[in-house]
Amino acid sequence: MRHPRYICIHGHFYQPPRENPWLGAVEIQDSAAPFHDWNERITHECYAPNARARLLDGQGRIINLVNNYAWMSFNFGPTLLHWMAESAPAALAGIVEADRLSQERRRGHGNALAQVYNHMILPLASARDKVTQVRWGMADFRHRFGREPEGMWLAETAVDVKSLEVLAEAGIRFTILAPRQAKRWRRLGETDWPESTGGVDPSRAYLARLPSGRSISLFFYDGIISQQVAFERLLDHGDRFVSRLYQGFDSQREQAQLMHIATDGESYGHHHAHGDMALAYVLDRLARDPEVRLTNYGEFLELHPPEWEVEIHDDSSWSCVHGVERWRSDCGCKSRGEWHQQWRGPLRDSLNQLKDRLDHLFSTRGRECFPNPWAARDAYIDVVLDRENPQAVETFLARYGHADLDEAQATSALRLLEMQQDAMLMFTSCGWFFDEISGLETVQCLNYAARAIGIARQFHRDFEAPFVEGLAKAPSNIPRFRDGAGVWSQVVRPADVDLERVFAHHAISLIFDPADGAATRRVYSYDVENLDVEMRTRGTGHLAVGRLRARSRRTRTEAETSFVVVHFGGLDFHAVLNNGTHPEVFDLLKARLLAAYRTGSLADVMALVREEFPGRPHRLDDLFRDEQRRIIGIVLADRFEDYQRAFEHLANQDEEILNRLGNLNYPVPRSLRAAASTCIDRHLRDQVARLERGEETNLDHLEQIHERGRAWGYQPQREVLEKILGEALERTLGALGPDSDPTAVAARAGLLLDASRLLDVRPPMWQAQNVLLNRFHELSKANGVEPRLATTFADLAGRLQLSPSLLGWRP
Numbered sequence: 001m002r003h004p005r006y007i008c009i010h011g012h013f014y015q016p017p018r019e020n021p022w023l024g025a026v027e028i029q030d031s032a033a034p035f036h037d038w039n040e041r042i043t044h045e046c047y048a049p050n051a052r053a054r055l056l057d058g059q060g061r062i063i064n065l066v067n068n069y070a071w072m073s074f075n076f077g078p079t080l081l082h083w084m085a086e087s088a089p090a091a092l093a094g095i096v097e098a099d100r101l102s103q104e105r106r107r108g109h110g111n112a113l114a115q116v117y118n119h120m121i122l123p124l125a126s127a128r129d130k131v132t133q134v135r136w137g138m139a140d141f142r143h144r145f146g147r148e149p150e151g152m153w154l155a156e157t158a159v160d161v162k163s164l165e166v167l168a169e170a171g172i173r174f175t176i177l178a179p180r181q182a183k184r185w186r187r188l189g190e191t192d193w194p195e196s197t198g199g200v201d202p203s204r205a206y207l208a209r210l211p212s213g214r215s216i217s218l219f220f221y222d223g224i225i226s227q228q229v230a231f232e233r234l235l236d237h238g239d240r241f242v243s244r245l246y247q248g249f250d251s252q253r254e255q256a257q258l259m260h261i262a263t264d265g266e267s268y269g270h271h272h273a274h275g276d277m278a279l280a281y282v283l284d285r286l287a288r289d290p291e292v293r294l295t296n297y298g299e300f301l302e303l304h305p306p307e308w309e310v311e312i313h314d315d316s317s318w319s320c321v322h323g324v325e326r327w328r329s330d331c332g333c334k335s336r337g338e339w340h341q342q343w344r345g346p347l348r349d350s351l352n353q354l355k356d357r358l359d360h361l362f363s364t365r366g367r368e369c370f371p372n373p374w375a376a377r378d379a380y381i382d383v384v385l386d387r388e389n390p391q392a393v394e395t396f397l398a399r400y401g402h403a404d405l406d407e408a409q410a411t412s413a414l415r416l417l418e419m420q421q422d423a424m425l426m427f428t429s430c431g432w433f434f435d436e437i438s439g440l441e442t443v444q445c446l447n448y449a450a451r452a453i454g455i456a457r458q459f460h461r462d463f464e465a466p467f468v469e470g471l472a473k474a475p476s477n478i479p480r481f482r483d484g485a486g487v488w489s490q491v492v493r494p495a496d497v498d499l500e501r502v503f504a505h506h507a508i509s510l511i512f513d514p515a516d517g518a519a520t521r522r523v524y525s526y527d528v529e530n531l532d533v534e535m536r537t538r539g540t541g542h543l544a545v546g547r548l549r550a551r552s553r554r555t556r557t558e559a560e561t562s563f564v565v566v567h568f569g570g571l572d573f574h575a576v577l578n579n580g581t582h583p584e585v586f587d588l589l590k591a592r593l594l595a596a597y598r599t600g601s602l603a604d605v606m607a608l609v610r611e612e613f614p615g616r617p618h619r620l621d622d623l624f625r626d627e628q629r630r631i632i633g634i635v636l637a638d639r640f641e642d643y644q645r646a647f648e649h650l651a652n653q654d655e656e657i658l659n660r661l662g663n664l665n666y667p668v669p670r671s672l673r674a675a676a677s678t679c680i681d682r683h684l685r686d687q688v689a690r691l692e693r694g695e696e697t698n699l700d701h702l703e704q705i706h707e708r709g710r711a712w713g714y715q716p717q718r719e720v721l722e723k724i725l726g727e728a729l730e731r732t733l734g735a736l737g738p739d740s741d742p743t744a745v746a747a748r749a750g751l752l753l754d755a756s757r758l759l760d761v762r763p764p765m766w767q768a769q770n771v772l773l774n775r776f777h778e779l780s781k782a783n784g785v786e787p788r789l790a791t792t793f794a795d796l797a798g799r800l801q802l803s804p805s806l807l808g809w810r811p
Contacts, residue, residue, distance in 0.1 A: 051094025
């Protein structure tokens, strides 16, 4: 072809915010097991692997690694990056490094694009929210990538002219849209709009002229090939994927051609297993082809500025053929099933009305704190991005607050801004995308609404009743909820967090994690100080009494309380808080409680609590989910230890019987099998731990344990052993260094790999391989790798299915 050909693959990497709005942390999500939550799971399956995707030879050995982000265009949701900064920093580092590398390769144009902050559908947002979403998204981008963004991804590519105006005014040069969002197009300089036939040509950049006189460039991705990648398993065949991309070029076009696709980034590893490897193969093939050039949108725009202009369909998107109706009506778009979505409209209306009330409160009360409340909201992202720095709040208030703010006004200012953040987060698009109002994503949006309502209540404004009245018009598909009001009362309100619940959580936790009397503990976004705590133990039960002070790190709301916790043993707790008891009166009560617990019965203790320390009782249910699981684990561990001893006795006593039953092909009774299997499982885990510590130098014991159950068909806990062996291998390789004995480390790693083969399990190698490569790079960068250690690394690389030539690999 006479004109140059370019290829760009864009990935939109995004997860809805999953944090508990009151705690600022993602709690455990059982549906994501064996991972803690869905962010962690998808990071493991997609986000992290794409920073080091594997290329294999014909024997399945890894011959190269590709940082896919360094060769593709991408955007990440700011709320996801916020989570990654704390919970997956290595993955985030690979993403940031990729953008830096792409700037070097692409004439200063990085692969990363910004995104509107919390995936709000901009055409349905207020004018102020449009501006804040763009400014917050840009601020987050600068914070992560250290440069100004050239392009910005719009949530669901939902667009209208007003949103494009906001992008252009902010300095954004381009965005990416679906082909059906183009209304009409013509060559620059032409005065007539020709009749649109055959769809927009996706191979060029377009200029959109805006009413203000500004303009912005638009790219329309190839819809057919994008659809095939996302939904038609094109990722199953790397060569077919490459071939399909080439077919996107047209020899009849008389201009430089950009063949580009856009899909959810989760296609590359989460939606499609090993999609990261398929993408790496494709990118590697394309990078080696002299007939095409991998590029990104910023570079292409510099090399080939728009020669055509375009007008868009207002209120259009890539995932709803009805425009933006998916986020405000029962338009027929759904994810699966036969459920209706009649709740979408009433939910949107209810949130819009709540937003109007919250905005009015912010605008009026905000003037008491800020010369310009809305400018302060736009700038509040600087605090959100630097929450762990107390000085960030002071700097912000000094710049945007009134000069004479006192502490009470400063607290009001922070509360109002937190209320506004929640008021935007409650419009996260995922709340409408799926089929049911009680779904995880919609409940998350309602949780943000609940926190905003709770903060407004601190300003003597109660917006809950009219909001719930509106939710009652949103019918649920699940009979037990009936409507949105049922979801609110059964799911959202019980999840509400106030200082009393923080106190109850901390007080009960003290039973299994006693703190010093003056210690301050971090409880998510709160600091809790133990002013005066005393603990007593009797049998399996406990008594804790004392006084606490708590303070919110985000709103500076604080309070003190007295507490009594009676632990009857097991999972039976009774905690009572009382804010109104004078400290001297409580000290007298505390002495009587301690005396009664030492010499009397629990009935005497409980009688004292009921008569002299009134308050709403709290139990284990009131603990935040991760701490609740931790305490349950501690309590059950003692029980399991008893079971283990009993199982050990039964397994040893009945081993001969089990073997005879196996030899006779007699079905082993379930109780016998359970006892013996539990016993062997435990011994295998213990033996793996001994191998890791170097306490065993051969596999004889492991083999003997494994052989114990062969006659009666014992099967090891495959997933558990794979996880244990993978983590043991990762820790072992992490010990490689100038101060370690490389021979001993290699021997332990070799034994763990041999153990995997003996047990016929396949532990995950990905992290262990990364650790080996990282350690080699760190040592090479510091003082070099001496020959004996280099040989050890090479041998281990081979055993980990890595080509030794990859040692020292960088993107």
